[in-house]
Amino acid sequence: xxxxxxxxxxxxxxxxxxxxxxxxxxxxxxxxxxxxxxxxxxxxxxxxxxxxxxxxxxxxxxxxxxxxxxxxxxxxxxxxxxxxxxxxxxxxxxxxxxxxxxxxxxxxxxxxxxxxxxxxxxxxxxxxxxxxxxxxxxxxxxxxxxxxxxxxxxxxxxxxxxxxxx
Amino acid sequence: xxxxxxxxxxxxxxxxxxxxxxxxxxxxxxxxxxxxxxxxxxxxxxxxxxxxxxxxxxxxxxxxxxxxxxxxxxxxxxxxxxxxxxxxxxxxxxxxxxxxxxxxxxxxxxxxxxxxxxxxxxxxxxxxxxxxxxxxxxxxxxxxxxxxxxxxxxxxxxxxxxxxxxxxxxxxxxxxxxxxxxxxxxxxxxxxxxxxxxxxxxxxxxxxxxxxxxxxxxxxxxxxxxxxxxxxxxxxxxxxxxxxxxxxxxxxxxxxxxxxxxxxxxxxxxxxxxxxxxxxxxxxxxxxxxxxxxxxxxxxxxxxxxxxxxxxxxxxxxxxxxxxxxxxxxxxxxxxxxxxxxxxxxxxxx
Amino acid sequence: xxxxxxxxxxxxxxxxxxxxxxxxxxxxxxxxxxxxxxxxxxxxxxxxxxxxxxxxxxxxxxxxxxxxxxxxxxxxxxxxxxxxxxxxxxxxxxxxxxxxxxxxxxxxxxxxxxxxxxxxxxxxxxxxxxxxxxxxxxxxxxxxxxxxxxxxxxxxxxxxxxxxxxxxxxxxxxxxxxxxxxxxxxxxxxxxxxxxxxxxxxxxxxxxxxxxxxxxxxxxxxxxxxxxxxxxxxxxxxxxxxxxxxxxxxxxxxxxxxxxxxxxxxxxxxxxxxxxxxxxxxxxxxxxxxxxxxxxxxxxxxxxxxxxxxxxxxxxxxxxxxxxxxxxxxxxxxxxxxxxxxxxxxxxxxxxxxxxxxxxxxxxxxxxxxxxxxxxxxxxxxxxxxxxxxxxxxxxxxxxxxxxxxxxxxxxxxxxxxxxxxxxxxxxxxxxxxxxxxx
Numbered sequence: 001x002x003x004x005x006x007x008x009x010x011x012x013x014x015x016x017x018x019x020x021x022x023x024x025x026x027x028x029x030x031x032x033x034x035x036x037x038x039x040x041x042x043x044x045x046x047x048x049x050x051x052x053x054x055x056x057x058x059x060x061x062x063x064x065x066x067x068x069x070x071x072x073x074x075x076x077x078x079x080x081x082x083x084x085x086x087x088x089x090x091x092x093x094x095x096x097x098x099x100x101x102x103x104x105x106x107x108x109x110x111x112x113x114x115x116x117x118x119x120x121x122x123x124x125x126x127x128x129x130x131x132x133x134x135x136x137x138x139x140x141x142x143x144x145x146x147x148x149x150x151x152x153x154x155x156x157x158x159x160x161x162x163x164x165x166x
Numbered sequence: 167x168x169x170x171x172x173x174x175x176x177x178x179x180x181x182x183x184x185x186x187x188x189x190x191x192x193x194x195x196x197x198x199x200x201x202x203x204x205x206x207x208x209x210x211x212x213x214x215x216x217x218x219x220x221x222x223x224x225x226x227x228x229x230x231x232x233x234x235x236x237x238x239x240x241x242x243x244x245x246x247x248x249x250x251x252x253x254x255x256x257x258x259x260x261x262x263x264x265x266x267x268x269x270x271x272x273x274x275x276x277x278x279x280x281x282x283x284x285x286x287x288x289x290x291x292x293x294x295x296x297x298x299x300x301x302x303x304x305x306x307x308x309x310x311x312x313x314x315x316x317x318x319x320x321x322x323x324x325x326x327x328x329x330x331x332x333x334x335x336x337x338x339x340x341x342x343x344x345x346x347x348x349x350x351x352x353x354x355x356x357x358x359x360x361x362x363x364x365x366x367x368x369x370x371x372x373x374x375x376x377x378x379x380x381x382x383x384x385x386x387x388x389x390x391x392x393x394x395x396x397x398x399x400x401x402x403x404x405x406x407x408x409x410x411x412x413x414x415x416x417x418x419x420x421x422x423x424x425x426x427x428x429x430x431x432x433x434x435x436x437x438x439x440x441x442x443x444x445x446x447x448x449x450x451x452x453x454x455x456x457x458x459x460x461x462x463x464x465x466x467x468x469x470x471x472x473x474x475x476x477x478x479x480x481x482x483x484x485x486x487x488x489x490x491x492x493x494x495x496x497x498x499x500x501x502x503x504x505x506x507x508x509x510x511x512x513x514x515x516x
Numbered sequence: 517x518x519x520x521x522x523x524x525x526x527x528x529x530x531x532x533x534x535x536x537x538x539x540x541x542x543x544x545x546x547x548x549x550x551x552x553x554x555x556x557x558x559x560x561x562x563x564x565x566x567x568x569x570x571x572x573x574x575x576x577x578x579x580x581x582x583x584x585x586x587x588x589x590x591x592x593x594x595x596x597x598x599x600x601x602x603x604x605x606x607x608x609x610x611x612x613x614x615x616x617x618x619x620x621x622x623x624x625x626x627x628x629x630x631x632x633x634x635x636x637x638x639x640x641x642x643x644x645x646x647x648x649x650x651x652x653x654x655x656x657x658x659x660x661x662x663x664x665x666x667x668x669x670x671x672x673x674x675x676x677x678x679x680x681x682x683x684x685x686x687x688x689x690x691x692x693x694x695x696x697x698x699x700x701x702x703x704x705x706x707x708x709x710x711x712x713x714x715x716x717x718x719x720x721x722x723x724x725x726x727x728x729x730x731x732x733x734x735x736x737x738x739x740x741x742x743x744x745x746x747x748x749x750x751x752x753x754x755x756x757x758x759x760x761x762x763x764x765x766x767x768x769x770x771x772x773x774x775x776x777x778x779x780x781x782x783x784x785x786x787x788x789x790x791x792x793x794x795x796x797x798x799x800x801x802x803x804x805x806x807x808x809x810x811x812x813x814x815x816x817x818x819x820x821x822x823x824x825x826x827x828x829x830x831x832x833x834x835x836x837x838x839x840x841x842x843x844x845x846x847x848x849x850x851x852x853x854x855x856x857x858x859x860x861x862x863x864x865x866x867x868x869x870x871x872x873x874x875x876x877x878x879x880x881x882x883x884x885x886x887x888x889x890x891x892x893x894x895x896x897x898x899x900x901x902x903x904x905x906x907x908x909x910x911x912x913x914x915x916x917x918x919x920x921x922x923x924x925x926x927x928x929x930x931x932x933x934x935x936x937x938x939x940x941x942x943x944x945x946x947x948x949x950x951x952x953x954x955x
Contacts, residue, residue, distance in 0.1 A: 040543075041545075046536070046539065046540075047536025049540075049542070049708065049709070049758070050542060050787075051422075051708045051709070051710075051790065052422050052790040053789065054421050054423065054790065056422035056423045056790075057422055057708060057790075059708050086536065087534070087535060087536035088535070091535055096531070096534065096535070100534040100535065103533075103534045104526045104530040104531065104534055105526060107386050107387065107389065107390045107527070108534075109212075109530065109533045109534065110212030110213065110214070110390055110527075110759075111211060111212025111708070111709070111757060111758045111759040112212065112529070112758065113212075113707070113708035113709045113758030113759055114708045116536050119534060134435060135435075137430065138430040138431045138433070138435075139430075139431065141430040142429040142431040143429075144429075144430070145422065145427060145429060145708065146397070146708070147397055147705075147706055147707050147708055148212045148390075148394045148397065149393060149395065149396055149397030149398070149428075149433075150390065150393075150394060151397070151428075151429075151430050151433040152393045152433060152437045153389075153390060155430070155433075173889070174899055174900065174932070175888075175889070176848070176849060176885070176888075176903045176907060176925055176928070176929060177848070177885060178845060178848065178849040178877075178881070178925070179874070180841065180844075180845055180877065184837065184841050207733065209729065209730050209732060209756075209757055209760075210529075210755060210756060210757065211730060211759060211761075211764075212757070212758075212759055212760075214527055216528050216529070217525065217526075217527045220528055221520035221521060221523065221525065222520070222521060224520045225518060225519055225520045225521050228517060229518055230518060231518070231520055231525075236528065237755075238755040238756075239754075239755045239756070240727075240732045240733075240752060240753060240754045240755050242751060247732075247733065248731065248733065248734070249730055249731025249733070249765070250731070250757075250760070251730050251731055251762065251871065292517065293517070293518060294518075337669075337676070337678070337840060337916065339668075339669040339673050339677070340677060341677070341678070341679045342676070342677055342679060342843070342844070342857070342915060342916050343916055343917045344844075344916040344917065344918070346918065347918050347921070348844075348914060348916075348918045348920075349921075349922075350849070350908075350920065350923075351924070352849060352923070352925040352927075352928045354925075354928040354931070354932035355932065356933070356935075356936040372936075374932050374935045374936040375932070376928045376931045376932040376935065377928065378924030378925070378927055378928040380924075381521070381522065382522065383522065384523065384525055385522070385524040386524035386525065387527070389524075395873070398703075398761060398872075398873050398874075399874075399878075401703065402703055402800075402874075402878065406701070406703050406704070407701035407702060407703070408701070408702040408703065408704055408794075408795075408799060408867075409701065409702045409802070409866075412701060412702065412802055413644045413645035413646070413648075413802075413827075413864070414644065415560060415611070415642075415644050415865075415866060417795075419794065419795070420794065420795060421791060421794070422706065422790060422794070425704065425706065425794055427706055438935050438936070440931045440932060440935050442924055442931045443924075444923065444924035444927055444949065446921060447922060448921075448922075449922075450521075451521050452922065453521075454922070457873075458762075458874045458875065458877070458878075459874060459877075461873045461874045461878060462874040462877060462878040462881045462882070465878070465882040465885075466881065466882050466885030466886050467885075469882070469886050470885075470886065470889045470899070473889070479696075479889075479890055480886075481696060481697060481886070482698065482699045482701075483699075483700050483701060484701050504696070506697055506698075506699065508699065
């Protein structure tokens with residue numbers, strides 16, 4: 001990619017192609033666009049929320065190649081040809097994932113604004129360590145803020161999902 | 167060195183707007199297939215107003231809750247609610263829903279009496295049906311009624327309800343007297359902390375919070391509110407201050423990275439909630455609001471636990487690590503067991 | 517019988533939340549939507565001498581600016597109608613106060629335009645310390661008021677007083693009198709969803725505003741007054757909020773978004789950045805509280821005297837109401853025969869204080885409860901016993917004259933002790949909020 005070439009020679013926009021929730025997508029992006037800008041403003045994927053735009057709250061967390069990343073801190077152009085998953089892509093064929101069911105049953109959401117980011121971070125956590133201890137959850141999830149204070153309920157939902165996955 | 171301590175407190179939270187003038191309204195409509203549409207004005211901030219009011223409506227109408235569609239979108243034909251504030255919704259809005267249900271039940275009963283050709287006094291509504299009290303087999307379902315009323319006879323069956331606890335009142339300027347009842351919820355909190363005497367950091371290791379809420383309409387959401395209030399309550403008591411050098415306006419807090427609200431790591435590994443119910447005469451089934459109070463209860467318990475751990479009463483919140491260290495320092499060097507950092511500010515001492 | 521009251525059920529919208537389908541105001545997109553951003557005061561207090569938009573208007577993509585002159589109705593809103601929408605009479609009273617709003621193609625353009633505005637502002641002497649602000653020679657936060665104290669009861673009573681019994685007499689009956697001074701900090705609501713509005717004209721020419729308001733109908737009334745429009749001309753849509761905690765009890769964006777639509781006709785979104793929301797919206801204001809409690813050696817409380825000072829910042833917000841609530845409940849859930857509370861609301865050149873979860877009750881309660889544990893310590897009494905002895909029973913009377921019904925303090929304490937694994941003496945466990953038998 002000739003993105004950082006001489007100013008007069010770089011195209012100010014670029015057609016970005018990547019896999020979003022398993023399907024190919026394209027968007028016209030500026031070099032300064034974040035992945036969150038592209039998802040929300042260009043592709044109308046609204047589950048990642050703009051809670052702070054500085055990587056502090058975790059409400060925009062998405063899976064990039066299976067890893068949880070802050071979409072607001074991710075330069076859009078770096079996801080070229082990669083796999084991005086948002087909450088819209090978690091449930092398959094209209095069937096909820098056990099983690100989503102557990103969030104509902106345990107009351108893991110109140111206002112719901114942080115919920116997408118929580119689900120994605122928890123998905124990444126369970127993929128990495130299928131049987132997390134309480135302390136692991138606290139550490140791994142600590143970049144996701146919830147002002148309604150659903151931390152205990154979310155922890156229970158994750159522990160429950162891990163137990164049932166055994 | 168880490169020192170541990172335990173503290174407790176008892177707090178109250180008044181529910182509903184002080185001074186009255188606190189109305190809410192609700193509308194319930196019977197649809198042609200017998201399902202119900204509940205329209206309320208209460209904003210859902212995450213506290214679950216809509217979920218709770220839908221439960222009240224389904225019970226008041228005595229129908230399967232799956233047949234109740236509910237909306238709180240404040241669109242054109244929206245009933246009013248004085249707002250989702252002052253922990254008022256659980257006290258006030260269920261009354262509006264009950265009134266709307268009563269109104270609709272009366273209209274359904276009158277319509278069913280006419281169709282069943284019986285006296286309206288002889289009509290009973292239960293489990294989504296209208297039937298003759300003296301002959302329960304002689305009945306119509308809400309689906310029959312909805313279909314015939316809306317599409318057969320061109321009748322709209324809508325119940326409306328409105329309620330407020332009291333008209334607007336002010337305080338007597340000399341005595342503070344206010345001619346109005348206060349509906350109050352009670353919270354008790356027990357906190358265990360570990361205070362790091364080297365860094366001043368306070369870790370909440372266990373927290374028990376119990377609220378007496380009159381009646382928990384949805385215990386899952388009451389639990390969420392109790393455990394959730396700790397987020398703001400712990401921030402208030404230990405961490406968050408937009409002006410850390412108050413009254414100096416310099417703050418340097420511009421992002422959530424600077425403003426350290428509690429995270430997963432800060433929540434106590436042992437968090438226990440409890441719900442107690444003493445029905446209040448003013449609430450529907452005794453229910454009163456409380457949810458703001460769960461932010462109030464943790465603070466005093468935590469500060470008292472710090473005293474139990476290190477022998478100093480902190481007189482200012484948030485008890486940040488800096489405050490705790492200064493308090494420990496004052497105790498070590500002057501033997502002071504009470505700490506307030508503004509003591510050296512003559513202007514603050516009237 | 518279909519019973520649902522008392523049943524633990526998942527949220528009605530839980531499935532929508534866990535599948536990302538719930539739509540919040542920031543998720544709304546309208547064709548041709550422009551961005552609104554606000555020019556804020558860089559100083560804590562000042563008078564605007566010049567405001568020149570000429571360079572800013574040349575930035576490609578800028579539609580124009582909205583100022584206080586564009587407000588068709590009242591440039592004031594809030595529970596006490598004292599907060600301006602945009603700096604009135606060229607005066608600013610706190611750092612971050614909105615002066616003017618720009619409408620532009622996108623956020624980058626709007627921010628660029630704001631950086632090109634020439635603002636000539638004469639900085640004036642601010643006051644930040646509420647005790648300094650109460651001095652007779654203190655600079656006035658509000659040039660048109662007699663002092664920096666809010667008038668709670670017109671025409672001139674600035675002090676809230678609440679009295680039950682004879683406080684002095686109660687103190688005389690006490691074996692011990694315990695005193696203490698407490699202070700609380702300034703907290704932000706910090707909901708994950710910052711304040712945001714989307715506004716446009718619908719096909720009937722009505723003004724549509726998507727709001728995050730907690731108190732929709734109060735705010736609709738205020739908007740009608742600001743915009744000089746009847747309710748029939750405004751469609752105010754809300755009900756779904758991404759956290760509020762009292763921070764959305766005051767209008768932060770709806771009024772300015774609406775003014776932008778009225779002036780330029782384009783659909784707009786006005787969304788506060790986290791930086792703006794954190795620093796410049798309403799806050800939980802600072803309190804200082806003095807407590808003096810009289811108590812018998814057997815633990816029976818005889819009297820309390822409470823004095824409260826509250827920093828409301830540059831405007832009242834809802835603080836005067838909150839202060840009264842603080843005063844009313846600061847004695848706590850205890851049967852004091854004699855009470856006197858005095859309290860006042862003080863202006864400083866700080867962002868506006870207003871409601872926040874536990875609105876002002878939290879400030880009185882944290883002071884009161886730390887103090888109560890100091891009282892227990894002074895008596896050498898278990899803090900549980902002090903509370904069981906004095907907590908409200910049915911029929912006890914609060915400071916403003918109300919009779920307590922459905923009291924549940926003792927029941928809450930018994931359950932908490934049980935859950936915490938604390939064994940309370942039978943003497944306490946046999947007590948009930950239904951009456952006060954001798955213990």
